[in-house]
Amino acid sequence: MTATNSVNMEKMVVVEGSYSVAHSVKVCRPNVISAYPITPQTHIVEDLSQFMADGEIPDCEYLNVESEFSAISALVGASAAGARTYSATTSQGLELMHEVLFNVSGMRLPVVMTVVNRAVSAPINIWNDHQDSISQRDTGWIQLYAEDTQEIADMTAQAFKIAEDKDVLLPAMICMDGFILSHVYEPVVLLEQDLVDQYLPPFEPEFLLDTKNPMSFGAFADPSTYTEFRYLQEKAMDVALFKIEDAADEFNKLFGRYYGGLIEEYNTEDADIIIMAMGSIIGTLKDVIDAHRTKGEKIGLLKVRSFRPFPKLAIKKVIKDAKMIVVLDKNISIGLNEGALFTETKSCLYNTNIDVPVAGYMIGHGGRDIPVSTIEKIIDEAKNAMKTGIDIESQFTDVREELL
């Protein structure tokens, strides 16, 4: 389904992407926010801190912790004690949280966290790519990726709804491209408190740390029981596949905006070539595709919103009749020479009767600009590959040979 976003000039305000997120968090009525500052996440936590200082988030505690490790750990305790919980981080901060991320999902705590995507060190680099969150893909968190500042604002409310659903109870990472979305000023509709209150019910968990009904969280599971914990997490991800769609649909009904559920399709119906990607690059791709469509070229776009759970069925349904698939990844699995979306797209086509060539391009590492000319070059190569087959299955893009 294609995005439907009515432009409501009366309601729109020009704010920074980070502010749109902070505002959404505020109207979602969190009880505990815990965060540690790291570029380019800082503006979100600064805005939230200001809301706290102005008394605009009732029944909420904000913890200025001493590390990202404690930021997420504090939310383990807070969520288990029945609080709606939020954090934001990026890059090194997210990597420092790694151990705790498994713990949050293993205990089925529906923490929501914005990841302002940034490259990881070394070499140190503060600009955008997706290596940080992609490297956490196996931690049992839902991972959603936003295209623009309105989508990340809207996705924030959706994430709480999905994560806290009693049939899901999984933490959710909502990802926005560092600087490109976090620091850009764009017109957005800030989420209305009354509508959010209709959309998002209070968090009332069935299991919590309650002195009237003592329960033990985080017990020791030996080989006779451990497997089932993992199995149930996977089953919850299956449920999340539906809940992510539902959350987007319900949001559309109330707010009149829709950015896709698990995926968004853009001119895919009759497309020969379908480009797949996640995050802010989608905007550039839509422009490029519009230009090609005016020339009558059948090029479409498949935006992946949900990377975890990975929407195999939805993706297969869209790409099955195309002649060529191109996947753009702002990350790499070093030693495999592939980006994650590429690898996983290929993998979901195996053992099926879908026979479509898939080419991968790793692009925009460490914030390297992705100009239209680069996309055009990739499209040209895809056109050739349609005729002659894939020359190179997966490759780096725009490598500066003179630096090697």
Added chain:
Amino acid sequence: MSSRPKSLLAPGHRGCAGCCDAMAAKFTLMASGEDCIVINPTGCLEVMTTPYPESSWEVPWIHSLFENTAAVASGIEAALKAKGKIGKTKIIAMGGDGSTLDIGIRSISGAFERGHDFTYVCIDNEAYMNTGVQRSGATPFNASTTTSPAGKVSFGNQRPKKNMPAIIAAHGSPYIATTSVAYPKDMIRKVKMANETVGPTYIHAHAPCTTGWGFDTSKTVEIGKLAVETALWPMFEMEDGEITKVRKIKNPKPVEDYLKMQRRFKHLFTMKGGEEEIKKIQVIADKNVVDFGL
């Protein structure tokens, strides 16, 4: 009817006979009552009390990881505060020396600096017992552990114990006390005092480990008392950074009395030069007598 408070640590846990952790947990719960939430790091206590689907804990309990206990506790405190439930329910983090002095010190420092209203109980058995008696920052001088073994050219661990109460005191904690599982009344009183004090409070309980230290399972209390009676484990209370109470020792016993009962110090009595090493330990005890006015 007994006037003793109800034990909120149910029997049937997998602790060793004579386990110091079980004693510490039991005394802490006796002091705290039913209206408390307990946070444990990974370690013996967590493993032995919660083999899924069983649990010995008759109060709400959570274990997250090895190094984040104080952070988890601070999140629980924040949640109760946000929901208007703070003030009554006691929040008690209870960790071993490894998770307290070593791997968890960052989150402890953060939680104490932020001033959360909770009590941290360190159960100090002076090494990583759950993983097989490896040296920690709390391992005493000349103790033999599996990663600081005595050998032909070593008398074991060559560093003194890290002074954790002083580190906590530097954070401005309103109440800090050292105690020992060998003195249940003392420990219960101090945990109560910590619970009743608003702000982040700290109890450091000396805890002889039958398995790790190498003594008969019936001797936990005896060994614990000897540590105090030899002045190797001073018991004191600090309020707002000042030592306010000290448990006096009339005639400190020689440290040999304590050392000779434990396998971890056995080499000091068999190796050439051991006598000199014991003298060095006596110096530590003598200094405690002076420093704390024992």
